[in-house]
Amino acid sequence: MFKGLKNTNYYLGEVKTIIKLNGFSSFLSVISLSLIFFITTLTLTGWWLSTTFTNALENEAEISAYYPADISLNNVQGLILEIQKMEGVKTVTAVTAEQAYDKMSEILGQEAKILSQFDENPFEAYLEIGIDLDRLEPILTTLELNDQLEYIRDNRTILEKISRISTLIALLGIIMTLAVGISTFIITSHIIREGVHAHEAQINTLQLLGAPDTFINLPFIIEGALLALISGILAAIAYLGFMRVVGNFTDGVIPFFPIIETQTVFISISVGTICVSLILGLLASLFGLKLNKKK
Amino acid sequence: MIKANQCSLQYKDGTVALKPFDLEIGKGETVLITGPSGSGKTSLLKLILGIEVPTSGKFEVLGQPICKGVDQDIRKLRTQIGPIFQDFRLLEGRTVLENVVLGLRFLENSPSDMKKIATDYIERVGLGHKRNQSVDRLSWGECQRVAIARAVSRRPKLIVADEPTGNLDQENAINVLNLLASFTDSNTSVLITTHATHLVDKIEPTALLVMHEGVFTFERGGAYV
Secondary structure, three states, rough: OOOHHHHHHHHHHHHHHHHHHHHHHHHHHHHHHHHHHHHHHHHHHHHHHHHHHHHHHOOOOOOEEEEEOOHHHHHHHHHHHHHHHHOOEEEEEEEOHHHHHHHHHHHHHHHHHHHHHOOOOOOOOOOEEOOOOHHHHHHHHHHHHHOOEEEEOOOOOHHHHHHHHHHHHHHHHHHHHHHHHHHHHHHHHHHHHHHHHHHHHHHHHHHOOOOOOHHHHHHHHHHHHHHHHHHHHHHHHHHHEEEEHHHHHHOOOOOOOOOOOOOHHHHHHHEEEEEEHHHHHHHHHHHHHHHHHHH | OOEEEEEEEEOOOOOEEEEEEEEEEOOOEEEEEEOOOOOOHHHHHHHHOOOOOOOEEEEEOEEEEEEOOOOHHHHHHHEEEEEOOOOOOOOOOOOOHHHHHHHOOOOOOOOOHHHOOOOHHHOOOOOOHHHOHHHHHHHHHHHHHHHHHHHOOOOOOEEEEEEOOOOOHHHHHHHHHHHOOOOOOOOOEEEEOOOOOOHHOOOOOOOOEEEOOOEEEEEEOOOOO
């Protein structure tokens, strides 16, 4: 360990020289990597937000079950108890016709005056059943077989769309993350190969003097890791700045959006990006050196 | 130090660089190898440094066989050799001191020792006043002395110098040869290749070997070839 540390100054000096010699190329690489990492942070944020949003919507997934108007209160209570026992049913609430009217008035807001055009309350009493979306099919089948229920409104199309969007965004997130990983790998390993090529004579001399591979390769590995790390840091700074600006713009624009603690997530994504950039830089440098060795 | 037994070297393009030869160079000797360009001097140095492996026969340097599949051992062997290349192979943009220290970095030296040893040898080759100057601003002869300092500061068991007298006038060439010979001691051998045959009488090598078209012709010294 100590033996390796004695050359720390040399390694850092070499890294400085290598970066300086490939100055413009290194600069462009950092910019490209920063942009790639920045896009990734945005994709990850979108992925996370959409997952949180769809999860919240899934938790709100409801089925409305309508029963005959002449059914007794006892029967309604019995029906509620029966449905509550079903697997996947979270809550069962009896909504009276008046409550249904009030709910719609609330949703319509200023447009609620249209409801006053009706002579009578157009809404019926129903059971509001909160469910686990994964159990939608068996719950619906059981409810449809229940003689005491007249009509089931399942919102199936909307719920299925939400589920599909959620899967699509997750898939997009995975693809983007993979694309970023591969791009970083290619760019960083290419930088390393360029660096090795530019220092071929020096490497050859060191080999002839008996320098071990670790001694020769370490400056290039540090270079790759450093460039990727700088890119990760720049991307994280840009991301945090961007999210702050976007946050100011969108604050309160989407009132029905669930309240989410974003700050912790944004910081986690930034720190994660920096760590991943460092790891990718290290791996790509090793890969670049391996390719060069084979050559 | 160096042992060859019916060793030959043929390049991939079919060129026969060294015809089968036997050779033995012991400790503390100064061996001068002369011959015209293309006679096989550099090929012999390539064998010694493990850049090439023999096509046939056996070749050993400091007890290490030079053959295929022993790359790591050859790398270790090179740490015991002080090579002085024809084109010096100094690192551009670095100072004299940095170049000499570089040869010591992966040997068993502490950082303070490295600097001390390098400074000492830079003084010995007469460049003490230029140790912090970039090698880019040195003359050809000064660069050569840096290369010598880098090679000998490693306290190698074997110093190999490829054409160190090339392009030098007679006086400077003799100075360089004598400087190299001065690093010979009971444990260190010096092997010098030069095509300047007229300089042979000006120094006192333990042995003189003459090469011609890949063949050794023994001229003077002990039982080597």
